[in-house]
Amino acid sequence: MNMDEQLVQNAINGDDDAFLKLMQLYKIDLFKTALSYLKNEQEALEAIQEITYRAYKSIGTVREPSYFKTWLIRIMINYCNDQLKKNKRVLLNEDILQAQGISENHEELELKDAMLALDDRSREILTLKYFHDLKIKEIASSMQCPEGTVKTWLNKALKSLRGKLEEKGGNLNV
Known part of the structure; x- marks a missing residue:
C-alpha cells in the first residue's frame, strides 16, 4: 500500500487530517475538471467546496483506496453535469474566457x-x-x-x- 492509499485508508477510518491532506493533494485535478465543465473560476471553486463536503460525508463508501482519485473526480463530474443541467448554460465566448486569463x-x-x-x-x-x-x-x-x-x-x-x-x-x- 503506497502513501496515498494509506492516507485514504486513514480517512475512511475517520482521520480528518488524512482526509484534508487528500483533498489538498487532488484539488488541482478537481479544479481543472470543474473548470473544463463549468467554464467559470468562481463556480469551479464553489464546486470544490461542495465536492469536499460530499466526499467527506461519503468517504466510508470508498471500497478500494487506490481508486480514491477516480472516485473524487466522478463526484465532481456528476456535480458539474447536474449544475449544467440546472443552469442550462451556454458555452462562454472566447472574449470572456480570455478576460478570465484563460487563453x-x-x-x-x-x-x-x-x-x-x-x-x-x-x-x-x-x-x-x-x-x-x-x-x-x-x-x-x-x-x-x-x-x-x-x-x-x-x-x-x-x-x-x-x-x-x-x-x-x-x-x-x-
Whole structure:
C-alpha cells in the first residue's frame, strides 16, 4: 500500500487530517475538471467546496483506496453535469474566457463545445480517459462495469465526438 492509499485508508477510518491532506493533494485535478465543465473560476471553486463536503460525508463508501482519485473526480463530474443541467448554460465566448486569463485557441474551444454536446456518460468516459489519463481498468472499476463495456462506450463516445467536430467543420484528429 503506497502513501496515498494509506492516507485514504486513514480517512475512511475517520482521520480528518488524512482526509484534508487528500483533498489538498487532488484539488488541482478537481479544479481543472470543474473548470473544463463549468467554464467559470468562481463556480469551479464553489464546486470544490461542495465536492469536499460530499466526499467527506461519503468517504466510508470508498471500497478500494487506490481508486480514491477516480472516485473524487466522478463526484465532481456528476456535480458539474447536474449544475449544467440546472443552469442550462451556454458555452462562454472566447472574449470572456480570455478576460478570465484563460487563453485558448479556436480548436480547443471547438473541442470543448463538442464535448459539452455529448451525453453525460460519453463526456465522463472521455474526461476520465484523456484528461485524467485513467486506464480502461480503472474506469471500469469506478463505473462498476466490465472493461469490455467501457471500451464499447469509449469507442461510441469517440465516434460521437468526431461527428460533433465534423458538424462544426472542425479538423481535429480525434
